[in-house]
Amino acid sequence: MTNSFDDIANDAQVYFIIGSNTTETHPVLGMRIRQAVKQRGAKLILCDPRSIPISEFATLHIRQKPGTDIALLNGIMHVLIAEELYDKKFVAERTEGFEEFKAKIMEYPPERAAEICGITPEEIIEAAHLLAENRPGALLYAMGITQHTTGHQNVLSTANLQMLLGNMGVPGGGVNPLRGQVNVQGACDMGALPNVYTGYQAVTLEASQKKFEEAWGVPLPNKVGLTVVEMINAAETGKIKAMYIMAENPMVSDPDVNHVKKGLEGLDFLVVQDIFLTETAALADVVLPGPSFAEKDGTFTNSERRVQFVRKAVEPPGEVRQDWWIIGEIARRMGYDGLTYNSPREIMDEINRLTPSYAGITYDRIGTQGLQWPCPNTDHPGTPVLHVGKFSRGLGHFSAVDWQPPAEEPDEEYPFIFTTGRVLYQYHTRSMTGRSEGLDAMFPEAVVELNAGDASRLGIADGQMVKVASRRGEVVAKAEVSDKVEAGVVFMPWHFAEAAANKLTIAALDPTAKIPEYKVCAVKVEAAA
Amino acid sequence: MATVNITIDGQKIAARAGSTVLEAAREAGIDIPTLCYHPALPPEGACRVCLLEIEKQRTLQPACTFPVTEGMVVHTRSEKVISARKFVLELLLSDHPLDCMTCEMAGNCELQNLAYEYGIKESRFPGIQHSYPVDDPNPFIERDYNKCILCRRCVRACNYMNGVEAIGVVYRGFQAKIGTAFDGYLEDSPCEFCGMCVAVCPTGALIPKQRKGQGREWEFKKVTTTCSYCGVGCQFDLNVRNGRIVQVTSNWDAPANHGLLCVKGRFGWDYVHHPDRLTKPLIKKDGAFVEATWDEALDLVASKLSEVKEKYGSDAIGVLSSAKCTNEENYAMQKFTRAVLGTNNVDHCARL
Numbered sequence: 009m010t011n012s013f014d015d016i017a018n019d020a021q022v023y024f025i026i027g028s029n030t031t032e033t034h035p036v037l038g039m040r041i042r043q044a045v046k047q048r049g050a051k052l053i054l055c056d057p058r059s060i061p062i063s064e065f066a067t068l069h070i071r072q073k074p075g076t077d078i079a080l081l082n083g084i085m086h087v088l089i090a091e092e093l094y095d096k097k098f099v100a101e102r103t104e105g106f107e108e109f110k111a112k113i114m115e116y117p118p119e120r121a122a123e124i125c126g127i128t129p130e131e132i133i134e135a136a137h138l139l140a141e142n143r144p145g146a147l148l149y150a151m152g153i154t155q156h157t158t159g160h161q162n163v164l165s166t167a168n169l170q171m172l173l174g175n176m177g178v179p180g181g182g183v184n185p186l187r188g189q190v191n192v193q194g195a196c197d198m199g200a201l202p203n204v205y206t207g208y209q210a211v212t213l214e215a216s217q218k219k220f221e222e223a224w225g226v227p228l229p230n231k232v233g234l235t236v237v238e239m240i241n242a243a244e245t246g247k248i249k250a251m252y253i254m255a256e257n258p259m260v261s262d263p264d265v266n267h268v269k270k271g272l273e274g275l276d277f278l279v280v281q282d283i284f285l286t287e288t289a290a291l292a293d294v295v296l297p298g299p300s301f302a303e304k305d306g307t308f309t310n311s312e313r314r315v316q317f318v319r320k321a322v323e324p325p326g327e328v329r330q331d332w333w334i335i336g337e338i339a340r341r342m343g344y345d346g347l348t349y350n351s352p353r354e355i356m357d358e359i360n361r362l363t364p365s366y367a368g369i370t371y372d373r374i375g376t377q378g379l380q381w382p383c384p385n386t387d388h389p390g391t392p393v394l395h396v397g398k399f400s401r402g403l404g405h406f407s408a409v410d411w412q413p414p415a416e417e418p419d420e421e422y423p424f425i426f427t428t429g430r431v432l433y434q435y436h437t438r439s440m441t442g443r444s445e446g447l448d449a450m451f452p453e454a455v456v457e458l459n460a461g462d463a464s465r466l467g468i469a470d471g472q473m474v475k476v477a478s479r480r481g482e483v484v485a486k487a488e489v490s491d492k493v494e495a496g497v498v499f500m501p502w503h504f505a506e507a508a509a510n511k512l513t514i515a516a517l518d519p520t521a522k523i524p525e526y527k528v529c530a531v532k533v534e535a536a537a
Numbered sequence: 538m539a540t541v542n543i544t545i546d547g548q549k550i551a552a553r554a555g556s557t558v559l560e561a562a563r564e565a566g567i568d569i570p571t572l573c574y575h576p577a578l579p580p581e582g583a584c585r586v587c588l589l590e591i592e593k594q595r596t597l598q599p600a601c602t603f604p605v606t607e608g609m610v611v612h613t614r615s616e617k618v619i620s621a622r623k624f625v626l627e628l629l630l631s632d633h634p635l636d637c638m639t640c641e642m643a644g645n646c647e648l649q650n651l652a653y654e655y656g657i658k659e660s661r662f663p664g665i666q667h668s669y670p671v672d673d674p675n676p677f678i679e680r681d682y683n684k685c686i687l688c689r690r691c692v693r694a695c696n697y698m699n700g701v702e703a704i705g706v707v708y709r710g711f712q713a714k715i716g717t718a719f720d721g722y723l724e725d726s727p728c729e730f731c732g733m734c735v736a737v738c739p740t741g742a743l744i745p746k747q748r749k750g751q752g753r754e755w756e757f758k759k760v761t762t763t764c765s766y767c768g769v770g771c772q773f774d775l776n777v778r779n780g781r782i783v784q785v786t787s788n789w790d791a792p793a794n795h796g797l798l799c800v801k802g803r804f805g806w807d808y809v810h811h812p813d814r815l816t817k818p819l820i821k822k823d824g825a826f827v828e829a830t831w832d833e834a835l836d837l838v839a840s841k842l843s844e845v846k847e848k849y850g851s852d853a854i855g856v857l858s859s860a861k862c863t864n865e866e867n868y869a870m871q872k873f874t875r876a877v878l879g880t881n882n883v884d885h886c887a888r889l
Contacts, residue, residue: 013769013793013794031729033767034767034768034769035729035731035767035769035799035800035801036769036771036793036794036797036798036799036802037769039698039699039700039731039797039799040797042699042700042701043697043698043700046700047697065700154888155888186767186768186769187767187768187860188767188768188860189766189767189768189860189861189886190763190764190765190766190767190768190770190860190861191768191859191860191861191862191863191864191867192768192860192885192886192887193768194860194863194864194867195858195859195860195862195864195867195885195887196887197864198858198864198867198868198871199867199868199871199883200858200859200867200870200871200883200884200885201871201883201884201885201887202881202882202883202884203881205871205875206868206871211875211881220875224872224875224876225876226876226877226879227879228875228876228879229851229852229875229879229880229881231852231881232881233852233874233880233881233882233883233884234855234882234884235884235888236857236884236885236886236888236889237888239855239857239882239884242855243855247852247853248853248854248855248882249845249848249849249853249854250841250842250845250853250854250855251854251855251856251857252838252842252854252855252856252857253856253857254856254857254858254859254862254866254870255859255861255862256857256858256859256861256885256886258857258886258889261886261889262889276841276845277841277842277844277845279838279841279842282815283814283815284808284811284813284814284815285813285815285819285826289815292821293820293821293837293841294818294819294820294821294829294834294837294838294841295815295818295819295820295826296818296834296835296838297814297815297816297817297818298815300765300808300809300814301762301763301764301765301809301861302762302765302775302782302806302809303809304863306863306864306865306866307863307864307865308763308770308863308864309770309864310763310768310769310770310793311768311769311770312770312793314770314792314793315864316763316770316772316792316793317761317762317763318762318763318863319760319761319762320760321758321760321762321775321777321782322775322777322780322781322782322809323780325810325814325816326814326815326816326817327816327817327818327831328814328815328816329831331862331863331866331869331870332865332866332869334835335866335869335870335873336869337831337835338835338838338839338842338873338877339873339876339877341835341836341838341839341840342839342842342843342877344876344877346872346876347869347872347873347876347877349869352863352865355865355868355869356864356865358868359864359865359868376761376790376791376792377790377792378792378793432729432799432800432801433800433801435766435767435801435805439808440765440766440805440808441801441805441808443807443808443811443813444801444804444805444806444807444808445676445807446676446677446730446746446747446800446804446805446807447800447801447804447805449676450676450730450800521888522888523888524888524889526889
């Protein structure tokens with residue numbers, strides 16, 4: 009997130025939420041936005057194909073077809089430019105590439121955009137006017153924007169919109185991706201990515217390579233590695249022979265899980281480190297028991313880039329050992345002593361030394377309020393809002409972005425658009441929430457959300473078991489017939505291994521971000537025998 | 538900052554203009570008892586425990602809603618005030634079970650604390666007492682309205698913290714109670730079980746079902762940590778007794794959430810103590826897992842990874858780190874991948 013929860017909650021005059029079921033997936037932020045709308049009259053534009061709990065609080069709910077976000081955003085920007093409602097001063101002083109971008113936007117008058125999105129031009133115009141009249145505005149998105157084959161370009165479009173409105177570098181504004189898991193931000197910051205060391209220092213950059221070689225005392229590879237989905241593909245083709253998986257459950261979370269199973273089963277060696285025997289751990293040759301969050305010390309970095317303490321409250325069960333100790337021991341047994349630490353604090357000291365944006369985020373300074381990166385030295389107070397006065401790269405770059413259809417579109421055989429998401433009472437692959445008595449009781453099984461018109465045409469009643477099939481697999485679950493989804497769209501939460509929505513999803517990737525297109529594929533639906 | 542000059546119990550105070558007498562007093566370190574007031578909620582003026590004598594006012598006034606004005610002279614502990622406070626407490630206790638010895642909130646109950654402070658053992662006003670059934674079947678929140686003092690903190694929490702307005706005051710007069718629309722179960726209302734009502738309840742009327750019978754308030758050790766679920770990164774206090782978590786309570790000082798929590802954060806921690814937890818290393822032999830020692834398991838992992846590295850090269854190994862693990866653990870894992878395995882094949886589910 010470029011901004012922080014506090015300024016978003018307190019200062020935004022309008023919220024533009026696209027691809028985030030905020031009150032279910034980030035409930036506390038959802039609560040604060042609800043308050044902003046209720047108590048101080050902030051406006052809320054929701055762009056989501058589904059009717060979700062926060063719809064009730066929306067000033068305007070645009071229900072675009074899944075996979076049409078760029079057309080929608082370009083349409084809104086067309087109105088802003090054509091009616092000269094954009095922030096000319098900001099565009100002139102702080103950005104570049106406007107003319108080329110404008111030429112592209114001019115190809116998306118509201119009528120054309122509306123046709124692609126399956127909405128009316130008036131909705132697009134109203135959204136543009138609400139954004140122009142209420143500033144600053146905060147744009148929030150989650151996986152609804154990124155999990156597309158055009159995910160990378162979707163994100164560029166959101167940045168285009170906020171620059172056009174001059175909503176960057178100000179409290180209550182910004183482009184704010186909401187991180188789905190507690191430490192996604194931190195895992196990325198720490199370089200648990202195939203292309204960067206900590207703090208996004210590229211592995212291909214000679215200077216970074218040298219710096220880390222010196223610090224770690226070994227030669228390091230400078231070739232970009234494989235992403236999750238690429239590793240699984242490489243496992244299937246035999247290029248990857250062994251995997252070490254810590255606290256991840258690709259057997260439920262990855263696209264096309266039948267294909268994941270084949271890949272993992274074909275490995276020569278699989279070691280999984282987790283707190284439960286997950287669907288993935290069940291396939292392992294060795295399983296190593298790790299601690300839960302309540303049994304460890306360390307830090308998490310939240311969506312607003314705030315590093316906060318995690319504190320050990322209880323002893324782990326049985327012979328469970330700390331994750332960092334396990335990793336260090338394997339390293340030692342492979343002949344490397346540079347991972348033998350005595351405490352998480354020692355590890356953070358090393359992170360501080362090697363990571364410019366974390367240099368000032370020391371255990372002595374984190375305290376009760378945490379610190380937000382970039383925090384380049386131990387006198388720095390941290391950075392609540394990014395890009396104030398100047399973008400990190402200098403001028404903000406407008407990107408000319410075209411809408412492209414999703415990788416797989418409905419056809420005669422698979423006539424429905426299939427899209428996935430989460431629910432309030434479950435989390436990710438359910439390894440935790442499925443073992444929380446109350447949470448699991450509230451939402452114990454998968455459902456298939458069907459539009460009432462579609463359901464009656466197919467002769468399917470609410471609560472009836474239905475079979476949903478794509479080119480990759482099929483699942484059976486209970487139908488929930490309502491107007492939550494529009495005609496032609498089918499939704500399933502993906503938490504449930506028993507009716508795994510990811511048996512249906514497609515492993516088509518965004519070419520730049522390598523993110524799978526979970527939010528759109530084609531399925532057929534019929535009553536289950 | 539604009540200020541107004543007031544006098545509280547003879548102490549001259551430059552109070553923040555626009556503040557209430559209660560805020561001005563507390564900022565100056567003068568304690569005024571309250572029940573319906575909660576610093577994270579708008580004031581209500583419902584319980585009358587904070588009544589004060591303000592010179593030139595005809596009657597006693599509630600400190601929590603009365604604004605400061607220039608030259609105001611306030612008495613917080615005059616005979617009239619103390620007697621009114623006791624009277625209010627006695628009225629509250631006249632319809633409150635005196636079962637503190639078994640009440641979960643004993644030791645942390647604001648009504649109990651005030652009764653202790655003002656020496657009230659029982660009420661002089663015996664009369665009808667409510668006898669509400671305690672029967673909401675939801676898995677999270679026990680609602681015992683026999684212990685409710687109608688302070689409306691829960692109603693305000695639902696409105697001003699969560700926002701769904703699942704509960705309000707239903708019925709009127711002596712029959713007034715807190716309830717959902719049509720006075721039904723929480724599960725049949727818009728309630729999202731964030732438990733903010735539980736967090737602000739001053740008595741034992743609303744308690745987490747998980748903590749029932751798990752110990753007394755004074756036995757709980759509180760450890761501030763960060764929630765294990767979404768990327769908001771809420772902080773809260775794990776309440777621990779005998780090595781087990783018994784409940785999660787709001788930490789009002791938390792920077793990302795300021796005490797707010799959702800159902801997963803407040804009630805979804807019990808997986809930590811689930812019997813399915815892995816407790817020993819496992820090695821698969823002939824298709825079945827067999828328990829192993831750490832040395833066996835770690836030696837096997839080290840030798841197998843070394844073997845694959847030798848035979849097929851570093852890039853034949855892939856590593857998945859985790860968005861559920863700490864920064865320190867993720868750092869160690871990517872360093873292991875790069876420095877020990879010699880590949881950049883490390884990723885986690887940021888994209889999933």
